[in-house]
Amino acid sequence: MNAITAAEIQTLDTQAVDLSPLQAVIFDWAGTLVDFGSLAPTQIFVEAFSTFGITITLTQARGPMGLSKWDHIHQLLQDPSIAAQWSSKFGRNPSNADVDDIYARFMPMQIAKVGEFSAPIDGAVQVLQWLRANGLKVGSCSGYPREVLNQLLPQAAKAGICADHVVAGDELSSGGRPGPYMALANVLALGISNVRACVKVDDTVPGIEEGLNAGMWTVGLSLSGNEVGYSAEEYSKAPTAEINARVAVAEAKLQKSGAHYVVRSIADLPTVLADICERMRRGEAPAG
Incomplete structure (x- = not known):
């Protein structure tokens, strides 16, 4: 075609x-x-996770794209390598409350940047x-x-x-x-x-x-x-x-x-x- x-x-x-x-x-x-x-969303996911001391790649950030942003973050935290980083840094597995915290960090960053895209x-x-x-x-x-x-x-x-x-x-x-x-x-x-x-x-x-x-x-x-x-x-x-x-x-x-x-x-x-x-x-x- x-x-x-x-x-x-x-x-x-x-x-x-x-x-x-x-x-x-x-x-x-x-x-x-x-x-x-x-x-726009991909780069901000990387930046939002980095503020918690967690490194994710652009490829990982793209994986759950299309989901709502809260669900997207939740899905990223199920990734074994990302979950392992979280457990190493905070001494526990990531929870829904952690998703809320990352989402709260993500939102103002996304709002500030989305117009550029x-x-x-x-x-x-x-x-x-x-x-x-x-x-x-x-x-x-x-x-x-x-x-x-x-x-x-x-x-x-x-x-x-x-x-x-x-x-x-x-x-x-x-x-x-x-x-x-x-x-x-x-x-x-x-x-x-x-x-x-x-x-x-x-x-x-x-x-x-x-x-x-x-x-x-x-x-x-x-x-x-x-x-x-x-x-x-x-x-x-x-x-x-x-x-x-x-x-x-x-x-x-x-x-x-x-x-x-x-x-x-x-x-x-x-x-x-x-x-x-x-x-x-x-x-x-x-x-x-």
């Missing part, structure tokens, strides 16, 4: 495109709409415009808590990224990913009549599982997101062979999670949505 360039996307709203089988697309934020490489991923602005021009609603959800989103959303809006509805990772008592709850909250808020007419787009395994558990079509993003993890600058300088190798690993992971489609970035989405619509016209459904 060939990528559609940003320049090509700009002309799509003048073309006759029938997306009528679909009603909405629900996006993740970091690594999907903004923040190429999903850098609000730049749209190439093609995102044009794709959102194209979706709305063709009658689709734009939902979104995130592992970010609402306090963090309150800093990110105004910056993203200034750059042309705005959703019709946003659900934060700490807003639902029923829980976050990989459960379907944030995706289904979008369905309710947007007045969608059929979850099978929705597409969930995400760069993480928990985000794909969220869409599948909600009964939606799912699209995984490899290059732009957490699984590859390049900054825009790193990507511009990386050898093609290295890029392709990292993308292949990310694609395999997202495909294994059950994603209906895996593409490199949001710029590829129009082609995917057209294919989904054709499948729906033939009577296919996500669960099929």
Whole structure:
């Protein structure tokens, strides 16, 4: 499946495109709409743990990405090497109270830094415009808590990224990913009549599982997101062979999670949505 360039996307709203089988697309934020490489949360996890004298790698920090941030920290503390560091330093195994303490340290650091990572991923602005021009609603959800989103959303809006509805990772008592709850909250808020007419787009395994558990079509993003993890600058300088190798690993992971489609970035989405619509016209459904 060939990528559609940003320049090509700009002309799509003048073309006759029938997306009528679909009603909405629900996006993740970091690594999907903004923040190429999903850098904002990753680096802050490393810094937050370091304030407790615990060293974690960027790779470890990326592991549970897509979960709510409290759950993310909890999952990191289950990593044997991180738990061993904690036990050595504090003389006991990490507890939920320790998760609370790290989370309390993480939050102000993330709030202060997230605005620096609000730049749209190439093609995102044009794709959102194209979706709305063709009658689709734009939902979104995130592992970010609402306090963090309150800093990110105004910056993203200034750059042309705005959703019709946003659900934060700490807003639902029923829980976050990989459960379907944030995706289904979008369905309710947007007045969608059929979850099978929705597409969930995400760069993480928990985000794909969220869409599948909600009964939606799912699209995984490899290059732009957490699984590859390049900054825009790193990507511009990386050898093609290295890029392709990292993308292949990310694609395999997202495909294994059950994603209906895996593409490199949001710029590829129009082609995917057209294919989904054709499948729906033939009577296919996500669960099929």
